[in-house]
Amino acid sequence: MHAKQxxxxxPADYDMGVIRRRVAVGGHVLxxxxxxxxxxxxxxxxxxxxxxxxxxxx
Numbered sequence: 001m002h003a004k005q006x007x008x009x010x011p012a013d014y015d016m017g018v019i020r021r022r023v024a025v026g027g028h029v030l031x032x033x034x035x036x037x038x039x040x041x042x043x044x045x046x047x048x049x050x051x052x053x054x055x056x057x058x
Contacts, residue, residue, distance in 0.1 A: 005057055006058075007055050007056070008055065008056045008057070008058075009055050010053075010055065010056060012046055012053070014054045016043060016054055019043055019056050020043070023041045027039075027041060041056075042057040043055065043057070
């Protein structure tokens with residue numbers, strides 16, 4: 001099994017709704033990738049649950 005995860009830190013005033021919409025609209029494009037067993041898109045939103053930053057981890 002191989003796993004890859006990386007974080008992209010976004011500006012403090014970045015509209016995280018942009019990321020949510022991007023995943024909702026285009027997240028399916030890798031669904032038929034051979035061998036793909038799990039796919040996750042993770043966000044941290046500044047000020048939510050103690051997060052000091054906006055981050056996106058595709």
